[in-house]
Amino acid sequence: MVSSTDLLRIEGLGISFAIIGGPIRAVKHASLRVLPGKVTALVGESGSGKSVISQAVMGILPHTAHIHGRILFSDPAKPGTTVDILRMPRDGREIRTLRGSRIGKIFQEPMTSLSPLHTIGNQVSEVLQIHTDEPAAERKARTEEMLGLVGFPDPKRAYDMYPFELSGGMRQRAMIAMALICRPALLIADEPTTALDVTIQAQILQLLRELQAKLNMAMLLITHDLGVVANIADEVVVIYHGEIMEAGPVEAIFRRPGHPYLKGLMAAVPHFDLKPGERLAAIREVPVNVENLLGKRKAAQSKSPEVLLSVRDLTKTFTTRKSDWLGKEHKTVIRAVDGVSFDIKRGECLGLVGESGCGKTTVSKILMRAVTSDGGSVVLKDEAGSIDVLSAEGAALHHLRTKIQMVFQDPVSSLSPRMTVQNILSEPLEIHGRGDARSRLATVKNLMQAIGLDQRSIKRYPHSFSGGQRQRIGIARALALRPDLLICDEPVSALDVSVQAQILNLLKDLQKELGLTYLFISHNLAVVDYMADRIAVMCRGRIVELAPREILLRKPIHPYTRSLVAAVPFPDLDRPMDFKMLNLSGATNTRAWGPQFRDEGEDDALTPLDLGGGHIVLARKTSDIRDLRPC
Template sequence: MKQPPALLEIRNLAVEFQMHGTPITAVKDLSLTLRAGTTLALVGESGSGKTVTSQAILGILPRSARISAGEILFTPPGEETVDIAQLHPDQPAMRALRGDQISIIFQEPMVSLSSMHTIGNQIMEAMLLHRDCSKQEAREATIEMLRLVGFPEPQKAIKRYPFELSGGLRQRAMIAMALICRPALLIADEPTTALDVTVQAQILKLIKSLQQEFNMAVLLITHDLGVVANMADDVVVMYHGEVMERGPAKALFEAPRHPYLKALFSAVPHFDMRAGERLTPIREIEHDIDHFRRLRTPWTEEQMTAGPHLQVSQLSKSFSAHSGSWFGGGEVHHHLAVQDVSLEIGCGECFGLVGESGCGKTTLSKMLMRAVQPDSGKLLYNDRGRMIDLLKLEGEELRAFRPKMRIVFQDPFSSLNPRMTVLNILVEPMQIHQVGDAASQLQRARELMALVGLDPRYLNRYPHSFSGGQRQRISIARALALDPELLIFDEPVSALDVSVQAQILNLLKDLQHELGLTYLFISHNLAVVDYIADRIGVMCRGQLVEVGRREQIFRNPQHPYTKALLAAVPYPDLSRPLDFELLESGRHNVPELWPDPYCAPSDGDLELIEIEPDHQVRRQPIEQLERSLMS
């Protein structure tokens, strides 16, 4: 079969940055070919040169960067070949290509979209710049494009602002903006990294279908080999700016040759892992645990049997919103974020909590930390044999309790103060709780750095000088500064490279085992939770719909929502493609559309019912189901 013509051909590309007068090579001798209607995946960790390559293609390199060698040959359908490397970024010929023939979807739509303009205005702008059309024509084309990318009620959506949209809808708006001019080449730079697995599957399906409709070439930039397996025709693997391996996706997945690509495969968590098997990151974290092990006193049998480490009983929380103007008025809408959640976390256990964005996971964690006051329910904490009602703690009692339970957030760059050194970040909790003097606090900070595998000499650096994985390790060190017993992790690895993710997950498993810690691990990625958790709770619309041991959840899932989450995890395996059709309609998380006995009848409620030891599913009771069938 005759191959389609080359749309983009990069030959021996080199890009360098000037850092204090010294040239630093970010991309070295890169060559690749992308043909019309095909998908080429550019794979590698952060810092491998993937995004710099996309910036060079679009002519949007930072001021400190320049193309020092090579060609970027772009041949639009029916037009002459252009060497983008020879065009000035502000040249009319480059501006005519950018946004018209070549478009890009960025990783974080909330950062890329203007919060001051409606999405309709932002999508229309691209068309008005590149097409000779009226505002009315551009508006109609925008409505049609929003319909194509799956927006509900596109006529109303054009008037909405980015902050009014979910992460998945913001990403769809970005795709609509990128495709409004029907480009020949779409660059997708980590388009699904921070999205739920179900939304990710929907976005990937959308890109595939639009690619077929417009016969568009896609340059997919990602570190997720599961995404590559479901999207790419060809793959180029990069490391430190150089190509390590290239070829058809089938050849690279079935017989990877380069050690770096093999190492990437070994770092991906999957459901087929054997008991006790560890992920293999490219660079393992060497951490020093001895000092902390000597300081900690093991729990006695009597303390552990006094009750679970944390017992949550019928916890609920609702939020109110006004639909009127800035000055009040209008209707008050109540949103039930968490509804009658009950769970137990045993001493030394890792309990995984999974679900999509908006299901109530983070609200629940904030209530456990007493950052948000619940409307109703009960929280009991086992303080080494003494059961404490956390909701009754106030003032100094609550302040004295806080060191026992700490939290690690999703984005370490947002949660670490950029104006504080790592030393100040680590000693701040000790200063607030008046633990030790300055000398002992400094010593503790050094020991914390060693605990998470970082050089204590980095204590005087600021957060911006660390990689994402290193910043997350600093967040973990800060959480451990006051020697807590229970840690809450809220999506701690969702935005990290697979190898860095493997580093952090292995570190957390080691710390839990060696220090006897208890974890609540919150994530939307079931494969990650499968690797680290002992028991798992699946949450949807503020309720737990299934709870069980990890092997029960994955080998014998019962609830339709759990099955949908499992189906949405992309495997780095060509023989196990995603079931796009199952998730395309977005019906998987609508309780009214679930089949019996998981759909609540009009004359009754659903209950968490034990279907086997330690395995509970939210469904209709047998008696109630029999009544509804008879009627």
């Protein structure tokens, strides 16, 4: 019997999928509840069954799914009435009336969930067209009102925009507007902030909290981020391999975790309180064995120059062209990289942080010679001398490719699905003429051993590995040519927290054992704090602050750095996010910064000021250094 206080109650839910070789039991006898006006967080790793449960609630599971149990929904609009969603005819009128109207859903990836052929206004108002009899003018007015409610500064303009014209954060806001336009009693948010920057994530979290309170709406929040859970949830349900491990109020779960799996998840989260040398406690450790990989390279490196890579005044602009309805072409020049300078010392990890669009990846592509810069210089120093990275051609460029390698963000799209692991790892060796077939096979097996994968897996294809294993294969491919510098571009942003801990520990172990040098690019400050020795903060194509990690993250000077630090959600109930302190009108809104950080033209231009101890901040020439130092 469903409780009169429960909006949604799931009892004994089991979901399996029939495949060749036997059924897969995705969810095993799961039970949970969502209270009216409250947030229940469903927490677990990828493949644990979270999204499958949400699809069952929405009635959108594929026909191959076999379901048993009960999903009871008590609609506040119909007091005293409780319906079992699983007993409703699939795609019948009853379930279609609930779906979108009384139960809304925000999907994980807004770009693939929104139609690229229809405007934002068309897609949001379509929900009203399906579920109401309102005339077109009234639907448009309600849609524009909702777009304003979710934070679009100009709802009338946003109504006629297409998804590709919006940033990731704005596309997610459009998804929220679509889910809430009918004022549902229950909102299912499936990883709503996973693909977003930390400051955009803070905006979305604040928006969801405000809308939930304003609309008296309940929420089933699906996530693997315990920091998000601590800041927004009322109740927590922990799921592992389709089984509920632990459930209860957020206070009890975080202050007195009982199940070893939950304790393991909490220990795997990087945070600012980690002591120097302290490791993340990964749930499943990755053994590292590099004895046969690079020989005695560490000893040779000690004789090399201290500075490995020197970047000075790097610039890059992009020009976009757009024609108006008269056919007149308008050009817009975007300065993606604007006078970036930094050094990376041999054996250290330099973290490069900032929001999407700040120029981080463009810098990495310039270093890899994938993009041609407009100006500046990049010099790589090795045992043989200095290499001019930007002008290297022919044999020099071929040699340079072996010195700088990259680990990409997405382990799925960065590996060819048509190549086995052996082909993937041996390809760099074949391109650069390293060894014969027998020695290359031995190197591949050594690489597999170094990243903690079974050597017998070299004949398998990428699709047969998990996300974390695919990322390890990407790391092994980058190590195949024994590079001096490894550029890691958001290498863990697409991974669960437990798998993330594995990869971060692996990178630290490889750095220690092989003497590697990293440029680690990320928007997650807690991850960068764990990995980096020094951190450079990038905003609008410029490095606005650079300092050793212990200084920058604990005594930040620049307003943008402070916004980034304040936006990090901690998995700690005693350290809630201070939404008032955040510059939620946009961390890159320079008008909100102090006058000493705003560019006033050539007479008083911004310039890097040295505060001592390797701490550099971008401020006006006339700024008093004493005023910029932290209290």
